[in-house]
Amino acid sequence: MSNQRKKIIILGGGTAGWITANLMATHWQNKGFDITLVESPDIGIIGVGEGSTPPLKGFMETIGVSESEWMPACNATYKVGITFRDWSVKPGFTEYVHPFVGQPDQFTIPAFFHNSYLRRKGVDLEGHPDHFFLATEMIRQKLSPVAPENFPFEIAYGYHFDSGLLGQFLRRVAEKKGVRYKVATVAGAMLDAQGNIDHLKTTDGEALKADLYVDSSGFRGNLIQQSLKVPFISSAESLFNDSAVVFATDQEREYAPHTISTAMKYGWAWQIPLTNRNGNGYVYSSRFVDDDKAETEFRAHLGLLDSDVEARRLKFKVGRVAQHWAKNCLAVGLSQGFIEPLEATALDMVQETVVRFIEAYNNGDHTDKYRDDFNNRISARFDAVRDYIVCHYRISSRADTDYWIANGTNEKISPSLRSILMSWMAGKNITDELLDQKLDVYFPNVSWNCLLTGKGVYPSQEQLRSGNELAHKYKIEEIKDFNRRCALNFKSHLQQLHLLSLGDGG
Numbered sequence: 001m002s003n004q005r006k007k008i009i010i011l012g013g014g015t016a017g018w019i020t021a022n023l024m025a026t027h028w029q030n031k032g033f034d035i036t037l038v039e040s041p042d043i044g045i046i047g048v049g050e051g052s053t054p055p056l057k058g059f060m061e062t063i064g065v066s067e068s069e070w071m072p073a074c075n076a077t078y079k080v081g082i083t084f085r086d087w088s089v090k091p092g093f094t095e096y097v098h099p100f101v102g103q104p105d106q107f108t109i110p111a112f113f114h115n116s117y118l119r120r121k122g123v124d125l126e127g128h129p130d131h132f133f134l135a136t137e138m139i140r141q142k143l144s145p146v147a148p149e150n151f152p153f154e155i156a157y158g159y160h161f162d163s164g165l166l167g168q169f170l171r172r173v174a175e176k177k178g179v180r181y182k183v184a185t186v187a188g189a190m191l192d193a194q195g196n197i198d199h200l201k202t203t204d205g206e207a208l209k210a211d212l213y214v215d216s217s218g219f220r221g222n223l224i225q226q227s228l229k230v231p232f233i234s235s236a237e238s239l240f241n242d243s244a245v246v247f248a249t250d251q252e253r254e255y256a257p258h259t260i261s262t263a264m265k266y267g268w269a270w271q272i273p274l275t276n277r278n279g280n281g282y283v284y285s286s287r288f289v290d291d292d293k294a295e296t297e298f299r300a301h302l303g304l305l306d307s308d309v310e311a312r313r314l315k316f317k318v319g320r321v322a323q324h325w326a327k328n329c330l331a332v333g334l335s336q337g338f339i340e341p342l343e344a345t346a347l348d349m350v351q352e353t354v355v356r357f358i359e360a361y362n363n364g365d366h367t368d369k370y371r372d373d374f375n376n377r378i379s380a381r382f383d384a385v386r387d388y389i390v391c392h393y394r395i396s397s398r399a400d401t402d403y404w405i406a407n408g409t410n411e412k413i414s415p416s417l418r419s420i421l422m423s424w425m426a427g428k429n430i431t432d433e434l435l436d437q438k439l440d441v442y443f444p445n446v447s448w449n450c451l452l453t454g455k456g457v458y459p460s461q462e463q464l465r466s467g468n469e470l471a472h473k474y475k476i477e478e479i480k481d482f483n484r485r486c487a488l489n490f491k492s493h494l495q496q497l498h499l500l501s502l503g504d505g506g
């Protein structure tokens with residue numbers, strides 16, 4: 001790299017912008033980069049996105065922030081998985097947990113794979129995922145996933161948090177790392193003769209010039225989509241939801257460390273526990289229901305029909321840009337795409353995009369040498385997440401509305417997902433299929449197995465036969481006992497959060 005300092009402008013101060021600022025400032029500390037984040041005083045952040053996956057823990061560790069610093073400041077709670085309710089009408093399979101899988105689960109996963117595989121072949125074995133994972137037991141007992149010193153196994157967990165407070169917290173951390181914050185509304189980008197961004201023009205007429213621009217301007221995609229005209233590849237054919245209505249409700253006295261996703265008539269509703277409130281949202285498809293009817297259904301679901309609590313309504317588009325890094329611009333966050341929030345993967349995608357970009361930019365000696373590799377990698381991740389989420393809808397056994405019938409019969413799914421489903425239905429082991437299709441780049445084999453078994457994609461009870469002794473080699477009672485005894489090591493969720501608020505996470 002030349003000795004000249006490189007200037008980076010990050011456009012947007014939502015969660016994506018501040019995660020980017022922190023990662024770049026941390027990885028490129030003392031490496032000659034000047035980073036400025038520009039945010040409009042008039043255009044707000046989206047203000048949803050309050051559930052994470054386990055990599056957020058790694059992000060906080062990378063930027064040097066402890067749980068006792070950030071979690072109380074953001075009203076955050078722990079998350080060990082997502083409980084899916086009413087997505088299936090198959091008896092015994094109307095609810096299941098998609099767990100974050102940790103080290104103790106490695107002892108029970110062989111039993112889960114064995115039982116579920118043979119059940120697909122028609123043997124009457126217990127194949128519901130909830131019997132096999134520690135996370136499910138933690139949710140049942142409302143435990144925190146923070147392991148004590150004398151429990152030497154890694155537990156995977158994510159978080160729930162107030163997205164507005166998280167942005168403010170990350171801003172303070174980034175500013176301490178030297179990131180400059182500028183309030184201005186960008187009116188447009190001026191391109192040079194090669195089509196690179198030369199400078200941004202603010203509504204006050206100021207020119208903001210940098211070597212590299214990060215577009216974190218949200219769904220607008222001001223730079224990547226509007227100025228650089230990178231095409232947007234829509235996923236609307238396979239993911240019908242495009243709207244949400246959002247409410248906060250009071251917090252209960254005790255709450256478990258999970259997000260609850262309940263299937264509704266025209267989509268699904270999330271419930272996310274924060275320390276001071278529950279975040280609730282109904283994600284639905286405007287092709288099948290109008291906004292007023294959806295809000296009424298959601299109010300009824302929450303018991304708020306007579307309440308005057310104000311709702312926020314949102315519109316979104318699903319899909320991704322064709323290139324996340326185009327010319328001298330990197331798109332991060334909603335500007336690069338969005339695959340609806342069912343598995344809370346968006347912030348993980350933000351982290352992955354920035355970390356892989358830094359790697360590619362460093363390896364290419366701060367040139368675009370590895371741009372295509374980077375773009376292919378990030379797009380593959382988006383597509384793998386999309387297929388997993390589409391699978392939720394495609395295999396749902398609900399048929400109570402046009403919405404569910406259209407989802408359950410939708411033929412516009414990717415060839416990769418089609419071949420996974422065909423393998424599963426044929427009773428084959430899907431591990432090789434996942435590897436070949438690179439569909440395990442985001443959700444591993446065990447997650448795919450949880451999804452398909454949790455919704456009861458098995459032969460019907462009448463088709464099952466009892467099977468021999470070898471088939472019954474794992475005893476469910478022993479597995480449950482193993483998880484119960486592991487769970488004895490953990491504090492209650494509330495107790496752990498209380499300790500954090502006192503500045504003690506240990």
Ligand SMILES: Cc1cc2nc3c(=O)[nH]c(=O)nc-3n(C[C@H](O)[C@H](O)[C@H](O)COP(=O)(O)OP(=O)(O)OC[C@H]3O[C@@H](n4cnc5c(N)ncnc54)[C@H](O)[C@@H]3O)c2cc1C
Nearest residue numbers: 012013014015016040046049051186218333334341346347
């Ligand atoms: C219904 C819904 C539920 C979601 N749930 C989850 C979830 O559970 N988990 C998860 O990980 N993600 C979730 N997401 C996604 C998550 O909300 C976003 O990924 C995250 O908030 C990051 O958004 P952002 O920073 O890209 O955009 P935004 O929050 O929209 O921020 C955009 C920023 O750009 C600035 N800006 C825009 N235009 C200009 C301009 N011209 N000049 C200057 N500044 C400008 C704005 O001021 C703002 O600061 C959800 C999204 C939706 C729609």
